Amino acid sequence: MNCLIVEDNPATREFILDVIKDNFSEISCFSAGDLGEAENLFVKIHPELLVMDVNLPDGKSVDFLSKLCNQISAVHFKVIFITAFSDYAIDAIRLSAMDFLLKPISPVELIGAVNKSIDSLKKDVRYTELETFFYNLGQNQSAMGEKKIVLKTAENAHVLSIKQIYYASADNNYTAFILDYGEPLIVSQPLKYYDEKLGFLGFLRVHQSYLVNMDHVSLYDKRKESVLLTNGSQIPVSQSKKSTIMKFLNKQYL
Known part of the structure; x- marks a missing residue:
């Protein structure tokens, strides 16, 4: 499994890299400091897991993901967001059942998020999560809107209003x-x-x-x-x- 870490702070990027390498021998890690570098790497390695800062020097990871989803026919990756503060995207992330970590990142929380991502990849609910995330993000940006949530049972991932x-x-x-x-x-x-x-x-x-x-x-x-x-x-x-x-x-x- 390939993992792409997108984080502009070198120390945080190395920390995430080290934690994943030390605890998940089956994951090969690659890193980028901005979205331009991330886009080039994505095409080369086709990662199954993305660990991304919400805000980066050359844009927002949300816009990067939206562009990716418009370009490819199927979603073959899972996303873990990281951020130094709660911003407009966090509510949409919560409701979509995607993972996010607040800085400073705890190694235990990072390991737990990666384990959950591996489970989600096996259950094939990536598209459901991303679709719900983008829907709720759009509702957050408009003044009003009907929010949705992903509820995962043993058999299915249910998208509900x-x-x-x-x-x-x-x-x-x-x-x-x-x-x-x-x-x-x-x-x-x-x-x-x-x-x-x-x-x-x-x-x-x-x-x-x-x-x-x-x-x-x-x-x-x-x-x-x-x-x-x-x-x-x-x-x-x-x-x-x-x-x-x-x-x-x-x-x-x-």
């Missing part, structure tokens, strides 16, 4: 998503993971075991300590979350 999700519930180290159609989707990530992923999109952790899409809340029953959703589901509210719900409702609605 956020509004299709009523709520998510904890099932040990798994999360069950209740949708506006079909059976629940069971995903092998804990609820905390999706709390962090979906919190900025109007989802609220109303209970240790429940994450609710507040757009689907039709009633907050303070006496029964529960919220009623538009699909008829009644979700318990923990004592510690009562004030959080009221703050959310007071902020969102007149």
